[in-house]
Amino acid sequence: MKYNFHKSKFYQTLARVSEGNFARYLSFHLHQLFQKLNKYPNDIVIETASVCNLNCTICHSVKAELGRKNRFMSLALFKKIIDDITPICNTIGVSFCGEPLLNKDIFKMIRYASGKGMCVSMLTNGILLNADARMSILDSRLNFMAISMDGASNHTYESIRIGGSFDTLVENIRLLVKERNQRELHNPSIDLQMVVTQKNIHEVDIFEKLARELGVDRAYLKSLHIDRSREDVAYVKSLEKDYFVNSTSLPSRYITNEQGNLELKDKGLCPQKVRTPVITTDGEVLPCCFDIFGEHVLGNIANQRFWISGIQGNTSISDAIWLCTENCLCAPIVSHQITKR
Numbered sequence: 001m002k003y004n005f006h007k008s009k010f011y012q013t014l015a016r017v018s019e020g021n022f023a024r025y026l027s028f029h030l031h032q033l034f035q036k037l038n039k040y041p042n043d044i045v046i047e048t049a050s051v052c053n054l055n056c057t058i059c060h061s062v063k064a065e066l067g068r069k070n071r072f073m074s075l076a077l078f079k080k081i082i083d084d085i086t087p088i089c090n091t092i093g094v095s096f097c098g099e100p101l102l103n104k105d106i107f108k109m110i111r112y113a114s115g116k117g118m119c120v121s122m123l124t125n126g127i128l129l130n131a132d133a134r135m136s137i138l139d140s141r142l143n144f145m146a147i148s149m150d151g152a153s154n155h156t157y158e159s160i161r162i163g164g165s166f167d168t169l170v171e172n173i174r175l176l177v178k179e180r181n182q183r184e185l186h187n188p189s190i191d192l193q194m195v196v197t198q199k200n201i202h203e204v205d206i207f208e209k210l211a212r213e214l215g216v217d218r219a220y221l222k223s224l225h226i227d228r229s230r231e232d233v234a235y236v237k238s239l240e241k242d243y244f245v246n247s248t249s250l251p252s253r254y255i256t257n258e259q260g261n262l263e264l265k266d267k268g269l270c271p272q273k274v275r276t277p278v279i280t281t282d283g284e285v286l287p288c289c290f291d292i293f294g295e296h297v298l299g300n301i302a303n304q305r306f307w308i309s310g311i312q313g314n315t316s317i318s319d320a321i322w323l324c325t326e327n328c329l330c331a332p333i334v335s336h337q338i339t340k341r
């Protein structure tokens with residue numbers, strides 16, 4: 001049989017290297033190696049709220065009926081999860097589809113997880129960071145906070161993040177950084193992030209300048225995600241037509257092929273798969289953050305153990321996660337750091 005050079009592993013590796021994706025390729029395989037050595041995920045996303053106070057134009061989670069029974073995770077379920085995963089996992093995030101600051105118990109949750117030695121991160125829209133919330137954040141020992149700011153002017157920000165106020169957000173961030181520094185705290189580290197689209201690309205420089213002025217620790221540009229498995233949804237078409245930026249110098253998960261259609265750059269090369277499962281407000285365990293509708297439920301933490309040590313014949317949810325490594329269709333999240341701590 002004739003050897004097909006173009007389909008060989010060697011050629012594919014060469015193609016990735018020449019596309020400039022070598023670092024990502026290497027990090028993916030290091031993740032795979034680590035995964036082989038360590039069976040359990042050591043980073044788990046816990047969805048503390050599945051509803052949001054904003055209605056962002058690029059975000060599918062707020063437009064879709066996600067099918068969750070509970071909009072907020074209860075404190076009791078959150079504690080049960082933490083107690084269950086503490087022996088195997090040391091990092092959690094408290095945000096998925098909704099806005100975590102809407103959960104009335106969010107600070108109790110963070111304090112509980114921190115008290116168990118967890119490293120805790122939160123992704124928030126920052127609009128609800130009033131004086132009380134800022135004080136609670138600083139008291140909670142939260143480790144990382146990333147704040148979404150998809151524009152660097154009133155007009156751009158407010159036309160993407162519908163329902164948000166740019167001035168309120170900027171003031172909240174300025175005060176949070178100031179109060180953290182006055183209390184001489186190192187935590188949380190505060191990052192700003194912007195999903196780059198046609199609507200805000202002209203403000204990338206202003207975003208970077210604003211991040212420096214506000215004194216945040218880092219600023220990131222992130223790539224747009226388009227859930228193309230749902231091509232009938234009008235918003236998907238709008239993301240492709242009005243938001244996607246065809247650029248090689250900015251973070252992007254897609255390339256435009258010869259027919260002019262969008263194609264994933266690195267299909268199936270997501271380092272997060274399996275390493276970062278998600279637990280929804282209802283306790284359902286999903287393989288990764290691309291499954292916003294909860295279509296690939298691996299178990300439910302409310303009535304199952306996440307992991308079981310050394311008991312022959314019993315299976316736990318983490319065994320299902322372990323087996324769910326094939327056929328991943330998601331594109332890696334691409335982000336560029338543009339300022340340093």
Ligand SMILES: C[S@@+](CC[C@H](N)C(=O)[O-])C[C@H]1O[C@@H](n2cnc3c(N)ncnc32)[C@H](O)[C@@H]1O
Nearest residue numbers: 058059096097098099123124125148195224225
């Ligand atoms: C769904 S939000 C939930 C957390 C929080 N409410 C917030 O606004 O940051 C999480 C992140 O997803 C980002 N996001 C929403 N839609 C996106 C898309 N189509 N592509 C890439 N990122 C997106 C948001 O900008 C935000 O940073």
